[in-house]
Amino acid sequence: MHPVEEHYLDLTRRRFFGTCAQSVSGAMGTLALASLLRADASLATAPSPQPSSSPGVHFRPRAKRVIYMHMEGAPSQIDLFDYKPGLRSRFNQDLPDSIRQGQRLTGMTSGQTRFPVAPSIFRFSKYANNQDGIWLSELMPHTAALSRELCFIHSMHTEAINHEPGITFFQTGHQQPGRPSFGSWVSYGLGSASANLPTFVVLISQGFGNMQALSARFWGCGFLPSEHQGCKLRGSGDPVLFLRDPAGVERPDRRRMLDLVSALNTREMERSLDPEIRARIAQHEMAYRMQTSVPELMDLSGEDPETLAMYGPEVSKPGSFASNCLLARRLAERGVRFIQLYMRGWDAHNNLPGEIRLQSAAVDQPQAALVRDLKRRGLLDDTIVIWAGEFGRTVYSQGELSETNYGRDHHPRCFTIWMAGGGIKPGVSIGKTDDYSYNILENPVDVHDLHATLLHLLGMNHERLDFRHEGRDFRLTDVFGKVRPELLA
């Protein structure tokens, strides 16, 4: 919303509270709070039929929510999705300079004297899709078996070569920290579709391979109002800290405490017109509702055994990827707009075969179950599922190469992601890489294009979803991004 309009709304509110305060005595702040709780309703009576806080869709959307599975550490496209049978015969040969083209190296391999080609040791099988089939590795049989539903993009590329800027770029559209996360933009653009749960929820699973740090700013809201930041549900213990009322505090006590705090906050907001105070009052109320909605969300007793079994044996272990996939479906059913799953541990610089086996085994069955479960419940049509790392991995081995073991370094020039549902073209592969899975030959898709396309599916023009900050209109896609029609159903 334009800051001037926002300011008018605050003035209107101020007058509203002012008249309330005069109607009774100043000491009766509870009435002011009662009005505050109705504030949204009173604003909605303005001619605008849309909630005041979000600009709303620009056109009819194909999808209403996003489940974004981020594979932290960057999974190897060569061992999972990008089938390069020709590499078998080039085992341990040097990567030709004509392929590398002077590509910069990370600090991990810049000291290496040679770059020996490491073909994948995993067997690939061909699965039917809506084109002429797709070759996928034995690491993810459950996922491969849903190939008619999935859209593989083999030609993703990014600008970053290290994890922090890489994830930051994927999540915020910018390599440097400080911009709002994708989920926050969606929350800001569309508003909440759930009265009892946050709009943007983050779930994290620990991996088995080499893990890099995950910063909370990956789901931060940057300069957007604070209510748009992602809410992380913890994998062990209480999903939200201090969710339970302390001993001796009853629910009405909590209500009274919140009423008083909100009345004080409201007074300060009237004085300073600081929108962050409004965000804080909203957050307090959300936390109060989450005291009942989160235990209900986490209670899996209503899930039937067949569904639980489909997600695999780890489903009952809190914090596991399987458990988080099931929660993602439950969150989607409850109207949460943006559900972000992080799976850590894909950063296989050394011992890739061993690590990727464990990583794939942890995600394969649950992620396939999630897609299948969404589909049969009629939710996949309006839910976008994305599975992506922050970049790919190199064809050459980092460290020692043997027939059974190798490592791979970071590779931003091409990698594979997959998507499903929500207006995405099902059962296709987009883009082509060269014989070494090193350069893109056809249809490069960059991160801004991906963001623009996803916003398009959510009913927003990425060039119009903006927010003025420090005198400039900011966008998720900055000054870039094209909607890619080849990805759309």
Place this chain on the structure above:
Amino acid sequence: MLDTLLQVTGRAHPMLLHLPIGMLAALVCLEILALARLIELQTRIRAVLACLVFLSAAASVASGLLLEREPAYTGGTGWTDTLSLHKWLGIGFGIITLLSVMSLATARTRKAYPLLLMLSAAAMFPVGHLGATMTHGEGFLTEPLFPGPLAPLRGSSSSGDPAVLPASSRGIYPEQIAPILARYCVSCHGDSKMQGKLALHTPEAILAGGATGSAIEPGDPDNSEILVRMLLPLTSRDHMPPKVRPQPDQATIDLFKRWIAAGAPFEGGELLPTGDAPSATLEPPAEPPPPPDLGSSASPAPSSDALVAIRARHVHAEIIDPEKNLLWISFDGAAAIPDAEMAALLSPLAPFILDLSLAGSRAGPSTFAQLPMMHSLRRLSLARTPTTSRDISSISTLSSLQELILSSVPLDDAAAQSLATGFTGLSRVFLWRSGLSDGAFTALREARPSLMISCDTLPADALETEPPPKVATDSPP
């Protein structure tokens, strides 16, 4: 019988409540006169009056408590806080009047009487005001004192009689157009504040235009920026006036358009006929204009009152087709709402609903009776509801419906019959765990070969697998 009597007593609350007010006012007046030694107030009269104050207060409180039991006061969510504050303050008022009567009993307690009387008089005001707030609406009393945050200038002709205006103030512009601009535009586009470098308070300023060029093209309404922006949909960011500000009604816009079409004369000109009395253009519309009156300039929109009502119950209602103002409504976070209330909430919005999720809700006969009215409905989810085959049959006339989700709905084979013959626009149906027999599935597939039936995506086997890699076997140890 007793219930009816109690109900009538409760409804007498608005009448009864005035008795203690009058009695207390009389008592306070007498006390003041006595204090000024203008009359002599006998203790017996004082006691009688104080008793009457208490008795009438008790009657008001009792009738108020009875009135509170009426559904109109229990069902709402918004005002319960005002109501309970009114109730408890009212009870407190009653107790204070009782205490003031009791204080008259002995000489020692009589000292507290003046204080108690003052207290009861003071308590009466908030109680009465809160009650009035519920009856007349928020801010009824203070509204005239606080006209809007940035009250626009009133037009010159709002008070003046055209006949006595000086010659320079006669004509279309000063009498009809300038007041519109003053009412809707000048607070941001005026002398003191020129947003977009545009000012509209004088003819010169209007002709000068703003940052995006000319404001009006005399004789050409279609290319006049002001008019174009007024006619943009409210959701457009370029719409003027900003959607948070008062909006001109259709008659006002028409008047403005005719003025531009007439060459936008700033002097003279016959007054243009308006649909309503001339002063109508000066008053803000009491409510947003009803959708059908917008004519061709905008699509009809769902009533904002109905949207406020449904959102107040935590049902998600969002415009997902801004062009046609169509809605996505989802009961995902409001599964506990009873069937009859669901129907009442949906009924005023029915023609605007594009996508409706009743998944997990308590939708029953009343809600199903609303569904055939939803002519724009494209997608309907009934997942996890106790929908019956008869319900399905009752909505099979929905020809706009393209997607129907019946996952985890315990149906019998009669539902397959409705699916085969009704729902002419249906392209996809979700029947996972719907309880249909294999025979019903086969019959449905035969009857509607183009209908996509989704049950469960079973994993597919690989078409072929590459031979095991040779490198591993050839390798040196």
